[in-house]
Amino acid sequence: MRLMKIAFVGHYLRLLASSMLLVFSVVVIMFLLLELAPGDPIQGLVGQMPVTDEFRASMVEAYGLDRPIHERFIAYVANVATGNLGYSYANQASVGGLIVDRLGNTLLLTVPALVLSSVAGIVLGAIAARTRSRRVDGALSFTAIAGFSVPSFWLGLLLILIFASMLGWLPAQGMSSYTSTGVSIRHMVLPVIALAVTETAFKLRVMRSSMIEVLGQDYIDTARSKGLTGNQVLWRHGILNSMLPMVSVIGYSTGFTLAGSVLVEKVFGWPGMGLLLYESIQRSENMVVMGVLLVIAVTVVVVNILTDVVYGIVDPRVRARLHRARSA
Numbered sequence: 001m002r003l004m005k006i007a008f009v010g011h012y013l014r015l016l017a018s019s020m021l022l023v024f025s026v027v028v029i030m031f032l033l034l035e036l037a038p039g040d041p042i043q044g045l046v047g048q049m050p051v052t053d054e055f056r057a058s059m060v061e062a063y064g065l066d067r068p069i070h071e072r073f074i075a076y077v078a079n080v081a082t083g084n085l086g087y088s089y090a091n092q093a094s095v096g097g098l099i100v101d102r103l104g105n106t107l108l109l110t111v112p113a114l115v116l117s118s119v120a121g122i123v124l125g126a127i128a129a130r131t132r133s134r135r136v137d138g139a140l141s142f143t144a145i146a147g148f149s150v151p152s153f154w155l156g157l158l159l160i161l162i163f164a165s166m167l168g169w170l171p172a173q174g175m176s177s178y179t180s181t182g183v184s185i186r187h188m189v190l191p192v193i194a195l196a197v198t199e200t201a202f203k204l205r206v207m208r209s210s211m212i213e214v215l216g217q218d219y220i221d222t223a224r225s226k227g228l229t230g231n232q233v234l235w236r237h238g239i240l241n242s243m244l245p246m247v248s249v250i251g252y253s254t255g256f257t258l259a260g261s262v263l264v265e266k267v268f269g270w271p272g273m274g275l276l277l278y279e280s281i282q283r284s285e286n287m288v289v290m291g292v293l294l295v296i297a298v299t300v301v302v303v304n305i306l307t308d309v310v311y312g313i314v315d316p317r318v319r320a321r322l323h324r325a326r327s328a
Contacts (some may be wrong), residue, residue: 019301026297027080027290031073034286062089063287080195080294088280095291098276103236103295105175106272109190109264110257112192114214116303117199118250124200125207129215140204153263156194160267163190164259173269191268195260199253206249209241244311251307 060066064075079086085095128140164172171187214220215238223233258274265274273292280288 006186010136010277012309015305017036023294023301027077027294028073028291030293031076033071034289035072036037036224037284037286052079059089067300076290076294083100088288090280090285091288095230095288097296098288099273099291100275101272102271105270106258106265107260108188109191109195109270110254110261112188113257114250114254116192117253118246120196120200121203122207122243122246124241125204126211126234126242128204128240129153129211129242129251130206137208139192139207144201144204147197148205151263152194152198152260153267155197156191156264156267158310159190163200175270179180183211186269191264191270194264196269198260199257201251203246203249206245210245211238214241232288247311248307250305253308254303255296258296258299 038183045111064072067075076086083096085099087093088095088098091098116261124144128137142255160172163170170183170189172190175184183201221236224239228236241318260276261272262274264270265272273295277289277292279293280286
């Protein structure tokens, strides 16, 4: 049993070590790609204005572009290790400060989108598996395939066309109206839907497949033979046991939702991290681009670690092994 405890501790230590290695690999890859990418950060900073040789030389020195690439990389890694993500000359603010200011706005979209897609995917997937009706299952499967195939930014444009331009029910841009302050829920509806649809479609398919497999198990027939109603079997045994794969799917979908928020925020003019990333790419402001991508990478890694921990708690087989290890 002591060996089992060591095995569990070793598993999470290996997971932590591999996650740190993954983050470092992301830093290396994005640094090299941005260094090799075309674009002039000095010209992107000033736009169409003419640049004097003196100004360009001062900005090259400020950005550290006069140093060899390996020196810039070592300096960047050292700064990141101390929490310094660099400085944005276009915004006249630290990169970390910009990300902190925009992170909350991005979470206002991604968190509701994750919750909405998870609930809708689980419920619709359970309905598709439970009914076994050709019409219902076929309609939901077609909807899932269509939703998974439609890009979120294109769906956002379609939602703006229908609900903002044609019907005038919901606003098309920004976080709030001119007559109010703070965040308006009406402004959140369309971008949240645009983010949630693709993830809902994927989770619906996973939940449907998982539940069909669970409902075909012998213990489901045993539960029915004991006199449990169809709904009792569905909730006590079907949905709960089908949720195990969904734990991993919900964790992995965090990265896809964050990635999708870049273009969705651009379409809806939502001032979040995605829009900051888009604008920084346009200006070739690599320091901000690397900062945002690093935060997204770390977020995905942390969520995946938490997903692994939650999966170990939820899975009854892992729970039983943990119980035996603690009692040893």
